[in-house]
Amino acid sequence: MAEGYSKKVMEHFLNPKNVGVIENPDGYGKVGNPVCGDQMEIYIKVKNDVITDIKFKTFGCGSAIATSSMVTELAKGKHVDEAMKLTRNDVADELDGLPPQKMHCSNLAADALHEAIKDYKSKKK
């Protein structure tokens, strides 16, 4: 496969989980920009500090889409403090690795999640 993507990356690219937006989300995170070629937006719904629903929209390459999908899967059902600990490496590992030059894309997916959680926490205060 192009750029040496794992089967798991391709599965998440082709059939991404949790695509979409949440109206009136409890948290919203956006990272990247179209100029760089990657932009991700993550929406979360939180109940008792647990992420009950999560959706994403991503503009970007194969791994950008796959990592977005994966990070939403990993975060769903987790306590926000646990979800905050998810790293780019966790996401890449769950996808059976990413080509080295793509590591910055998975970084973005985790970052978008963190931004959404921060947004949730700041609203809560």
Added chain:
Amino acid sequence: MLEQLCGFNGESMKRIYLDHASSMPVDPRVFEFAKPYLLENFGNPSSLHSIGLKAKDALEESRAKIASFINAEKENCIVFTGSATEANNLGIRGTALRNISQGKTVVASAIEHMSVLNPMKDLQKNGFTFNTIPVDSTGIVDLEKLESLITKDTVVTSIMYANNEIGTIEPIKKISKIVHEKGIYLHVDATAAVGRIPINVQEGEIDLLTLSSNDLYGPKGAGALYIKPGLKLQSVIPGGGQERGLRSGTENIFAIVGMGEAARIAQQEMDQESKRLKVVRDKLIEEILKIDEAYLTGHPIERLPHHASFRFSYIEGESILLNMDMYNIQVATGSACSHKTLEPSHVLLAIGLKHEEAHGSMAMTLGRSNTIKEVPTIVKAVRETVQRLRKLSPLYNK
């Protein structure tokens, strides 16, 4: 949707290969013709015994075929190299370094291949001045800028015959006139154009021309540089003195013989084949441009007959490429994610596209295997790909 369409990688669907600018299959006739030079006729053309002479004869026959194909003055105007990249390097470095007394400036269009731009940047590090000529939004070289930017101090100017990413054909005769009025050598990279449109080095008044074997349905591992009689070059690969001393190293006879035969076949079949492909290409362009916010990149008329290139708003090219591959359709993109540098294509930026626009590019280059019957399948795949990726994209709000 997609999983119903195909298996994991779409292998169950008939392959539609649309990336001939990247790589082409070897014509079976070429393979059969050249095969003996891997097996029984394995000689080294520099050996004086009968086996060596057989290889030498084949080498010279191939040189004659290439010379005839581009209407070179003499057979020995053709120097074989290992690739078009190497021919570009020899043409530019070899000319600049050997003719340094004429000047220390090198000039190229902004949309040249990296194998032209990078040797020039390298010369720049070694004391040369390097000027790039801008192009307009269709990729045509700015002739006024060309005239003003080449000075008496310029030694070699390199402008491609046609661009590999956007298909635009440059007005080589006009360019040649401007360059020659200033007494400067013109190198033309014809890698993308060769085998698609007729090339005549004498009529085009070209001093140096780069050709590639694979773009003619020949084997990889061979390229050629045409050098106008009388023009002196410095070797960039010194050694045993093969190829007029300009490119040392035992010749890759299999690839060179294949390249010659591929050129002979192209000479006979190109006109008809290009006419056929142009019909397919025009239909593809017409249908794909019906997609909302799909745009043609490159020149609408002055373009290679097998070349269709586009950009789509709100989506990214590598995703387009991967998604198209799931339909077993292979395309190319100039998106950053597909490049080792993580920068979008310099060609697309040079024609004035914004970064975010250049990221959404897709190029299709047709070849002998493609037919007009494939067009509806291709268009359906493009339409579904664009639709699916836009649904995922936060930039798309329709």
